[in-house]
Amino acid sequence: MSQSLGLIEQLYINIKQAQALTVINFKSFPQRIAASLVSIISIGCVAAVILSVLAMTEGMMKTLHQSGLDNTILVMRAGAVSELQSVMFPVEMNILANNEKVIRDEQGQAQVSAEMFVNAEVNFNDASGEQVSKSLALRGISATTTLFRPNFKLVSGKLFNTGVRELLIGQAIARRMPELIVDRIITLGGAQWKISGIFSDENSVFESELWADIGMVQSDYQRGNTIQSIRLALNDSNDLAALEKEWQDDPRLNIRIITEKQFFADQAESLTRLIRWLGFPVALVMALGAMVAALNTMYAAIASRSKEIATHKAIGFTPFAISVSIVCEAVLIALVGGALGILPLYLVFDGWTAATQNASSLSQIMFNFDINAILIAKSMALALLIGLLGGLLPAFKAMKLPVTQALRD
Amino acid sequence: MQNNNEIILKAINKSYQKGDNTVVVHDNFNLTIKSGEFVALMGPSGLGKSTLLHLMGGLDQPTQGEVWIGGQRIDNLTQKQLTQWRAQSIGFVFQSHHLLPVLSAQGNVELPLALTPLNRKQRKEHASMALQLVSMSERADHYPKELSGGQEQRVAIARAIVSDPQILLCDEPTGNLDRKTADEILALLAKLNSELGKTIVMVTHDNKAAEYATRVINLESYILSQNKAQAEAQNNKMNKAEVSLGSNL
Numbered sequence A: 001m002s003q004s005l006g007l008i009e010q011l012y013i014n015i016k017q018a019q020a021l022t023v024i025n026f027k028s029f030p031q032r033i034a035a036s037l038v039s040i041i042s043i044g045c046v047a048a049v050i051l052s053v054l055a056m057t058e059g060m061m062k063t064l065h066q067s068g069l070d071n072t073i074l075v076m077r078a079g080a081v082s083e084l085q086s087v088m089f090p091v092e093m094n095i096l097a098n099n100e101k102v103i104r105d106e107q108g109q110a111q112v113s114a115e116m117f118v119n120a121e122v123n124f125n126d127a128s129g130e131q132v133s134k135s136l137a138l139r140g141i142s143a144t145t146t147l148f149r150p151n152f153k154l155v156s157g158k159l160f161n162t163g164v165r166e167l168l169i170g171q172a173i174a175r176r177m178p179e180l181i182v183d184r185i186i187t188l189g190g191a192q193w194k195i196s197g198i199f200s201d202e203n204s205v206f207e208s209e210l211w212a213d214i215g216m217v218q219s220d221y222q223r224g225n226t227i228q229s230i231r232l233a234l235n236d237s238n239d240l241a242a243l244e245k246e247w248q249d250d251p252r253l254n255i256r257i258i259t260e261k262q263f264f265a266d267q268a269e270s271l272t273r274l275i276r277w278l279g280f281p282v283a284l285v286m287a288l289g290a291m292v293a294a295l296n297t298m299y300a301a302i303a304s305r306s307k308e309i310a311t312h313k314a315i316g317f318t319p320f321a322i323s324v325s326i327v328c329e330a331v332l333i334a335l336v337g338g339a340l341g342i343l344p345l346y347l348v349f350d351g352w353t354a355a356t357q358n359a360s361s362l363s364q365i366m367f368n369f370d371i372n373a374i375l376i377a378k379s380m381a382l383a384l385l386i387g388l389l390g391g392l393l394p395a396f397k398a399m400k401l402p403v404t405q406a407l408r409d
Numbered sequence B: 001m002q003n004n005n006e007i008i009l010k011a012i013n014k015s016y017q018k019g020d021n022t023v024v025v026h027d028n029f030n031l032t033i034k035s036g037e038f039v040a041l042m043g044p045s046g047l048g049k050s051t052l053l054h055l056m057g058g059l060d061q062p063t064q065g066e067v068w069i070g071g072q073r074i075d076n077l078t079q080k081q082l083t084q085w086r087a088q089s090i091g092f093v094f095q096s097h098h099l100l101p102v103l104s105a106q107g108n109v110e111l112p113l114a115l116t117p118l119n120r121k122q123r124k125e126h127a128s129m130a131l132q133l134v135s136m137s138e139r140a141d142h143y144p145k146e147l148s149g150g151q152e153q154r155v156a157i158a159r160a161i162v163s164d165p166q167i168l169l170c171d172e173p174t175g176n177l178d179r180k181t182a183d184e185i186l187a188l189l190a191k192l193n194s195e196l197g198k199t200i201v202m203v204t205h206d207n208k209a210a211e212y213a214t215r216v217i218n219l220e221s222y223i224l225s226q227n228k229a230q231a232e233a234q235n236n237k238m239n240k241a242e243v244s245l246g247s248n249l
């Protein structure tokens, strides 16, 4: 006579059964791999897309957060979103530099950097002699500018001479365009420039720029003596609000100030938002597609196994255990798919340098794909979630499958 | 504990609702099978033989009536209780064996033991014992596709008896087998009945089954005679009622 089992025992039996069935399902998985291929591939694609988006935003964040100093303030024309849109006059720079909060050297010179920032149409011949044209950021810099880039290092060549068309290129550009080497002549807006050296700046966004003498940039781009942005080093960066107020009230000035750190953080924010806005909807649609594929695969699997399932029920397996094993199988499919999507991406693209159009400067910034364990875990989690959701309905159906029917036909 | 495996179907009605139509498979059906019987249930297809087996095994519920097995009423148990009861009380053998291709004979036979508290070693021993009973010990490591139809059915029988249920329900177990192999399977079932005292109900089309079973029920004539008896009983009652009514006048 059967004794009624306690809750714990029932749970134990259910788990044991589910485990036994799952082992069986896993064992027969190789035979069903062809039938599951669509699911595996589509889940793999979703994982790959998500991982790309995450790696891209991660790399971009790293690059932009690497850029900018805390005690440096960036001054632009009021209303300018980026350096590109800003126009400033030398008199304004003098007023700003005279403020006692600005750091001075032993000679009493204020630590200030006047900079130009334009979008240059760069033409050069690539390895095959083909002419290529790129839109790159060109920064006109002053003698003091490197004081504001403490990580600036010349990796090859030498600094440019002032008063001639010579320039430095950032390491990120050099990496992506290997044709650009020291002493190479390139064309910027019709004029010939010589590459005098290549610099690094700890993977900051500046490595995606061309640096040249500010005077040459002003004359080549017909800007007279106007500049675009001013960097100031402050004694006490904590009192930014007071400084802002002071300059706001000055009728001779019409400017916007922001710490350089904040400026790049904002850019990082808007860029990553853009990538997410573009990437996530695509991933979402693909995820839904993959879920339907998983759903289909599991429904088909159940249909072809209805007798097997009925037999299991007849010999005493609980419907719950059967459905758990179905879900596990769907998750296994997702695991295989996820791994297939993630692994090649990791092997090929980790550290790979990509370029994107910077939305606010319209020139390219370069960054590395940064694939790390957390991003892989996130992508895999999404793949598994798709498998889980795709397996739930079929599992429910298997649970409800009428035994007598399946055994009869 | 007394070994009571009596199977009683009491006033069973089994019908299906097909749209507006009601398909009646069994109506007021009664059957008692005693402990230790080996019953061959015969009859044309579509008469409801499988349905009766499913009712006895708690795989299906009657529309009306009661199913008693070993003194316990099972038709009103919950699915959960049934699953658990079935695992320890009933062994099923089907026409197609439904063995799992990914498991060896041993693995297939061990499968129902996943439901018991037996440990791995004990499960192995029980399965080996069951395989020995069906003379399949040498083939324990073979996979279903490496076995003949008769051997597969033997493994399926081993799987049905491995948790030592007292009742075996077999639905056309020899339906797919050639004469010689079918005889071997029938002999095996007869042995399980006579030597181990299993109560067996076997649905079959095989006329030779009568040589092995302890009772043969031809369902068609069984139902006819049952209906006749019921009609007579009904008549008698009515007559009696009339008589008593008449005497009152």
Ligand SMILES: Nc1ncnc2c1ncn2[C@@H]1O[C@H](COP(=O)(O)OP(=O)(O)O)[C@@H](O)[C@H]1O
Binding pocket: A405, A408, B016, B018, B023, B025, B044, B045, B046, B047, B048, B049, B050, B051, B052
């Ligand atoms: N789900 C169902 N719906 C309607 N009728 C059914 C259903 N399942 C079985 N039947 C009917 O029940 C009858 C008995 O079936 P079954 O017990 O399998 O017969 P047998 O085993 O004697 O060949 C058949 O006529 C079949 O059509």
Ligand SMILES: [Mg+2]
Binding pocket: B049, B050, B051, B171
């Ligand atoms: Mg039948």
